[in-house]
Amino acid sequence: MIAHAIVFYIFSLIAIVSAIMVTVSKNTVNSVFFLILDFISISCLFIMIGAEFLGMIMLIVYVGAVAVLFLFVVMMLNVAQQKNEWFNSSGRSSHIPVGLLVSIIIFFELIIVIGGWKYKPDLLDSIAIEINNDLTNTQSLGSVIYTDYIHLFQLSGMVLLVAMIGAIVLTFRQRSGVKRQSYFKQISRDRKDGIELVDVENNKGVKIDA
């Protein structure tokens, strides 16, 4: 048990330190790598408290897909230089007040959650769903999400769909003069579409219409 606790706190320490490093490190690519380390250690924490399904999904979704795209974008855009300019410019940046506001709101939310948990110990007993210890995580999650909370689940799916369509609409641009390959056209093409036999008269040549 003690070894379990030690390992748990090692992972939490890594998570906190790498979360700080995400914001502190100057090189943006390094920030993303620290973000990935943070995700990985948080999923280890999930696994250690017995939520193995959440931990694995965290690894697959956040580390395997989201962070890859992050890294992709950051590497392509070369944001590192830009960010340094922000830091070096003389404090008139408009990002800082907004960032401060958001972080203060998040801070108060955290205080409310932790305070409620600390000062109202029966908070956990007031959950509507019974926790069944015989089922595995995956089963119990599935039986809750797809039955009691199906509407919320579908709603979040719709939100994601809207976000996806929005991203496509924002980045979509019609390009003209692009040669597109059509498999059907290629396969259904036969000899007489492509080849024409012409008798060429001497000293006249052939006129080919485009």
Added chain:
Amino acid sequence: MAELFIFFEQIYRILFLLIPVLVSVAMIVWLDRRVWAFVQKRRGPNVVGPFGLFQTLADALKYIFKEIIIPASSNKFIFILAPIVTMTLALIAWAVIPFSETFVLADINVGILYLFAVSSLGVYGIIMGGWASNSKYPFLGAIRSAAQMVSYEVSIGVIIINVLLCVGSLNLSDIVLAQKDLWFVIPLFPMFIIFFISALAETNRPPFDLPEAEAELVAGYQTEYSGMMYAMFWLGEYANILLMCAMGSILFLGGWLSPIDLFPFNIIPAPIWLILKILFLFILFALIKAIVPRYRYDQLMKLGWKIFLPFSLIYVVLTASFLMYFDLLPGN
């Protein structure tokens, strides 16, 4: 004292798994080159040892004694980390592979998710190597491979959902035992084909080896690597290929189960069956490398997103409705 004993026992079990895996990776490289050569009517490596079996060992020895060159403008830490990440991820996934009913290192509840997660992390070794080299070819290779691996993971995930619908559990041993009567390759044959092709793309094998397309990108993300670091990339890649074959044989070909539960077949020990199935899939991998030309990049993306993903999603609906209609859903 007892805890210490358990600790050492675990270490022995890990070594007992890892060393055979590493040796078989070396053998599989030889097999790959041999199959490739036979398709092209060559002999392939046949000088070192019997049938050239020790060729890979000789190559490895050569790599060990070569100088490791680290480019001056590279990000050194990440440059060195990249092959280590590739190798480690390729090896840790073997922890959950069940070789028989009892011989499995970690029989965890979410085994298949673990496998999927580790194989989706595999892209990091490539991206890190490509970026840290600070050179054009590796970077282009890394970007290609990131897009490719993320795309094909999606369809592999949907295919896994198909299998899970028939099993009702995420545990790999349960997945194998569910195929006692019928291997999933028969009812889910189209999914098996798509899984196989996606596995080719996921491990950057020809015809999807665009990240290291030698005609365009020299060697892709490996361009700046030399010596042992290159060898680690190379071993990690082959360990990943073996892993994908193992995943395919567990999901579709009944894992360690013998094809028929009759006398001459069921006395053969279970791990042998798994190894034979892995070898079968690997030989298919090697044959495809020899006979199929490389895909163009836009064709690759089109195949992943516009053909495989919709088709496997439709198949999920089909499987689910079939199981529902005939009341075959597991667990009730």
